[in-house]
Amino acid sequence: MLKIEAARVQAVRAAEAAEDLYPHLQGAVQLEHSTIPVYLTALYSIKPGFLPEVRQILSSVAVEEMLHMAIACNVLNAIGGQPVINAPDFIPRYPGPLPMNINTSLQVHLAPLSLARVEHEFMEIEEPETPLVFEAAAAFATIGQFYRALIDRIGELGDGIFTGDPARQVVAPELFGPDALFAVHDVASASRALSLVVEQGEGTETSPLDPEGGIAHYYRFQEILKGRRLIRDSSPQGFSFSGPPVVFDAAGVSDMVSDPQASAYRPGSRARVLCDAFSFAYTSLLNALHRTFNGEPAALTQAMGLMFELKVAAAQLIETVDETTGKQATPTFEFLDRL
DSSP: EEEEEEHHHHHTOOOOOOHHHHHHHHHHHHHHHHHHHHHHHHHHBBBBOHHHHHHHHHHHHHHHHHHHHHHHHHHHHTTTOOOOOOGGGSSSSSSSOBBBTTTEEEOOOOOOHHHHHHIIIHHHHHSSSSOOOOOOOOEEEEEEHHHHHHHHHHHHHOOOGSOOOOGOOOOHHHHTTTSSSSOOOSSSHHHHHHHHHHHHHHHHHSSBOOSSSBBBBBHHHHHHHTBBOOESSSTTTSSOOOOOOOOOGGGOOOOBBBSOOGGGGGGTHHHHHHHHHHHHHHHHHHHHHHHTTTTTGGHHHHHHHHHHHHHOOOHHHHTTTTTTTSSSSSOOOOTTTTO
């Protein structure tokens, strides 16, 4: 379970004005982003044509983390703040802890997929305050409490704090659906948006489902460990891991370098050239997203194109063997501040 310093939650609850919430919402933007490179690297490590069920789970979670990042940006914009996305310190160092001093004992990695990572890294990131237990086919606060504190305090401060320019709101129904990423303009819409972040990650206290009826992230990752989809049934819990198979086979995962730095690839080598090309595409994507959430919502179209370029750049890099380690090269997700 991710734990955040209780003092940060207390600071949210003590906020006297919208400005007091700006650093906390910026922290939420950074937190939601920080898991995306982790999940994408694991996704990229699956060999083409292998592990389709696992690939779908990782892909769906990564896309929803992108949605959560967008929601945090919309809320910050709605109350008059400005998200900062294109800065070197926006990206955490890998391996390392997540932003906002969350679970400093938990180190997240840019590394190939494994069952151990699913259980001890991914599920710990997404674990709810009180995980629901379903049978298989035979001085801290939680992240959920942090978001609920934001919801509560925004409600207490009232609609008057929503002074942000409505033109800065980003909606993308073609990507996330109209009920997922929508304009935030008052307490009710902010509460609905932030609640979605919590429930897509953790489910609710009584159900593993999110508001849209999908399985929450924690239980999706558990499907990989259990080897079966979580489905409704007639058991006392109402759900069990007795659905279609979710096959994991380590042979379907590339033998990639773990937690690389660009400097580890020999200058001029194919691995280094392709690593730099990936970082260029990634930096360009963050620049486009920064513009998207800072008054140029139309830049989202460019960002979508850059996401495709990022996927292509990752595939080319991973096909390349690092001559130093003999392993396949891995993206470094580094920000090139010279752009």
